[in-house]
Amino acid sequence: MPSPVGHGLASLIVGAPVRRGWLALALVGMAPDLDLLWGRHGMETHSVGAAIIAGLVALLITRNRRAAVIVALVWVAHPLLDTLGEDSSPPYGVMLFWPFSRAHFIAPFHVFDSIYRAYWKFDFWTHNAVAAIKEILILGPLTALAWWWRQRNRAGDRSTH
Numbered sequence: 001m002p003s004p005v006g007h008g009l010a011s012l013i014v015g016a017p018v019r020r021g022w023l024a025l026a027l028v029g030m031a032p033d034l035d036l037l038w039g040r041h042g043m044e045t046h047s048v049g050a051a052i053i054a055g056l057v058a059l060l061i062t063r064n065r066r067a068a069v070i071v072a073l074v075w076v077a078h079p080l081l082d083t084l085g086e087d088s089s090p091p092y093g094v095m096l097f098w099p100f101s102r103a104h105f106i107a108p109f110h111v112f113d114s115i116y117r118a119y120w121k122f123d124f125w126t127h128n129a130v131a132a133i134k135e136i137l138i139l140g141p142l143t144a145l146a147w148w149w150r151q152r153n154r155a156g157d158r159s160t161h
Contacts (some may be wrong), residue, residue, distance in 0.1 A: 001029065001042075001080075001082040001085035001086070001087055001112065001114055001115060002081050002082065002084075002085050002112040002115070002131075002135055003115045003128065003131060003132045003135060004030045004033070004087050005132040005135050005136060006081060006112060006132070006135035006138075006139055007026075007030045007033070007077075007078050007081060008026040008030060009016025009024045009135065009136070009139035009140065009143045010029060010078070010139060011025045011028060011030070011074045011077060011078075012025065012026060012075050012143050012146060012147075013077075013139065013142050013143055013146045014029070014074045014077045015029075015070055015073075015074050016146035016147070016149060016150045017070065017150070018067075018070055019150075019154065023109060024075050025070070025071070028054065028074045028075055029074045029075070029077060029078055029110075030072055030078070031045070031054070031075070031078075032045040032046050032050065032075065032079060033045075033078075034080040036117075039045060042079075042082065042091070042093065042094040042095065042104065043095050043098070044098050044099075046078065046079035046082060046094035046096065046098075047079060047094070047095050047096055047098035047099070048076060048096065048097055048098070048100075048122055049097075049098045049099045049100070050075060050098070051072045051073070051075040051076035051079075052072060053070030054071050054075040055068045055069060055071050055075070055079075055080060056068065057071075058071035072083070079094045079120045080096075081112070082094045083096065083105050083106050083107050084107050084109075084110060084111040084112055085110055085111070085112035085114060086110040086112065086113050086114040087114060087115070087118075088107055088114040088118070088152070091104045092104060092106050093105045093106030094106070097142055098133050111137075111138065112131070112134065112135060113127070113130070113131040113134060113148075114131070115131055116128055116142045
C-alpha cells in the first residue's frame with residue numbers, strides 16, 4: 001500500500017479545485033492510516049463510510065458544502081489508492097464499502113509497492129525509499145498537472161471579474 005508520500009500527492013490531485021489549505025488536505029488524505037495506532041489497518045477508516053463521516057465533520061467545522069465534498073473525496077482517495085497497492089499482511093485489501101460491507105477489496109494487480117513497517121529489518125529504508133520514489137514518479141506528474149490546471153483556472157477566474 002502506498003506511503004504517506006503517495007497519499008499526500010493523491011490528496012493534492014483530488015483537492016486541486018481548492019484555492020488554499022492544501023497542507024490540510026494532504027493531512028486528510030493520510031488520516032485513514034491513523035488506524036495503524038489501534039491495529040485495524042485497512043478496516044473502517046479505509047472506507048466510503050469513513051469518507052462520508054469526514055465530509056460531515058468538515059461541513060460542521062466549515063459550514064461549506066464544497067469543502068465538505070472535497071474532504072470526503074480526498075479521504076476516499078486513500079483507500080482507492082490502497083486497493084492499487086501491494087498488501088503484505090492479511091486481510092489483504094481494504095474494507096472499501098464499510099458500513100455496507102465488511103468485505104476487503106484489492107486490485108488483482110498492484111501499481112504501488114507495499115511499505116515496510118518493520119524498521120529493524122535490513123532493507124526497511126531502501127525498500128521504502130524506492131517505493132516512495134516510484135509513487136513520486138507516478139503521482140508527481142499528475143500532481144503537477146493538477147497544479148497547472150488549478151493555476152490556469154484561477155487566472156481565468158481573475159480575468160472574468
